[in-house]
Amino acid sequence: MIKFFRQIRKSLLEQNKMGKYFKYAIGEILLVVIGILIALQINNWNTDKNKNIEATLFLNRILSEIDANKLEIDKQIDIEQNQKESARQILHLIGKDYHERSSRKLDSLVYIILFGNYLDLATSTMEEGFNSGQVALVGSEQIRNALYKIKAEISDVEQSILKGNIDMRNNLFPYLYDYFNWRKMDYTYSANGEEIGASYFNSNNKALLTSMKFESLMDNRFWACNQQLDKLNNLKDKLLNLENLILNFLETEGDD
Incomplete structure (x- = not known):
């Protein structure tokens, strides 16, 4: 093709047709420029296509994390x-x-309250998305904003549960060590109670049932659980909203 164009330019020069030669040269330059622009456009289209594919894969992985997290939150809601x-x-x-x-x-009620609270949410895909820039590839500002809000919400809920556990370890546990028979409770209600056997002491919990401090500790536990339930339900609502946004976005993208 290049040899063909050279022959045309040579022919025009030999015929001393300078006007036509310059017009042809300009046309050839324009043709080259148009070719470059088309190549750049194709390259941009391929790049955008690859980004869209990467974003779609990322969002599908987020959907899987949402499913797992809804189950985990429901489990913690039941505990709270x-x-x-x-x-x-x-x-x-x-x-x-x-x-x-x-x-x-x-004894049975205290056993339930002492059950450990631990929220194990799946966040690896979301964290990877923020660190690698995959979140920025998502072509929906609503979804991007929702992801940022949920990241902060998850951190808040996890920190709240951690603070609640620390409060129980620092306040409720030490008090119960002095006035509550742990072995008697574990023997009666835990799965491995028979291994430790019955308590030597015949405690009756009267000290707890007539204690203002214990009453305050239980009141604090009641309101702490109430606060946790609000946070957990709020987080679940945000996850459901994000799930709907992603499903609608992927459906729209599929139609395109």
């Missing part, structure tokens, strides 16, 4: 609800006439 209800029932036991039945019930 059980602990809140246990704290409520304990508060209604305090100050009433003491009897053995209330002592056994208190």
Whole structure:
């Protein structure tokens, strides 16, 4: 092709047709420029296509994380609800006439409250998206903003649960060590209670049921669980909203 163009230019020069030669030269330059522009456009189109594919794969992985996280949040919501209800029932036991039945019930309720709270959310895809720039490839500002908000929301919920656990270890646990029979509770309600055997001491929990400090600790636990439930439900709502945004976006992209 290049040899063909050279022959045309040579022919025009030999015929001394300078006007036509310059017009032809300009046309050839324009043709080259147009070819370069078309090549750049194709390259940009391929680049955009690859970015869209990468963004789509990223969003599908986010959807998988959302599914896992909804299950994890539901599990923690159940735990918090059980602990809140246990704290409520304990508060209604305090100050009433003491009897053995209330002592056994208190043991079971305390056992539920002491159950460890741990929110294990899947965030590796989201973190990778922020670190690698994949989030910026997503062609929806709503989705990008939702991802940033959820990242902050997850951190807030995890920190709140951690603070609640620290509060129990620093305040409730030390108090119970002095006034509550852990072995009696574990023997009756834990899966491996038979391994440790029954307690040597015949405690009746009367000290707890007549203690203002224990009442305050249970009141604090009730409101802590209530706050956690609000945070967990709020996080779940945001995950559901993000899920709907992604599904609608992918459906729209598929139609295009």
